Amino acid sequence: MSRLQNIGIAFLLSVVTTSIMAQGINVEEAWIREAPPVSRVQAGYAIFKNNLNKDIKIIGASSPAFKKIEFHETVLENGLTKMIHQPTVTISHQTPLVFQPEGLHLMLFNPLKPLHAGERVTINFIFSNSTSATASFIIRKNTNSDSSQHKHH
Numbered sequence: 001m002s003r004l005q006n007i008g009i010a011f012l013l014s015v016v017t018t019s020i021m022a023q024g025i026n027v028e029e030a031w032i033r034e035a036p037p038v039s040r041v042q043a044g045y046a047i048f049k050n051n052l053n054k055d056i057k058i059i060g061a062s063s064p065a066f067k068k069i070e071f072h073e074t075v076l077e078n079g080l081t082k083m084i085h086q087p088t089v090t091i092s093h094q095t096p097l098v099f100q101p102e103g104l105h106l107m108l109f110n111p112l113k114p115l116h117a118g119e120r121v122t123i124n125f126i127f128s129n130s131t132s133a134t135a136s137f138i139i140r141k142n143t144n145s146d147s148s149q150h151k152h153h
């Protein structure tokens, strides 16, 4: 196997790494879209899995890398897309909660410094049962061109 292939596999693994969070909540495929340095907002995506026997809400998120984080849902209304702020989001214990482009996303306001592809930042999530957990998000370029990479299994 060539060195280049090895690097490719290492990158792939880093993208699909599962972080075990506290209280039976897992986050997978956590990433943030790289943005131009002048950009004041960025979007983050991840899949949350709830292994508890009941639903749980995420009631807040924060990060040392951003001034403020909100949950937004992109919806199509009369042919126009708009983002609706969700104060909380629910992780069902039956279905994963998917933050993804064109849908529910983490809206990340005012990055404290420019973030480049390959870098990681942590985001802390607060749950409705008064617990919290931290997940590592990797900065990536756009998803569409390389979405085949994590549809690998």
Ligand SMILES: [Cu+2]
Pocket: 072, 073, 083, 105, 106, 107
């Ligand atoms: Cu948004």
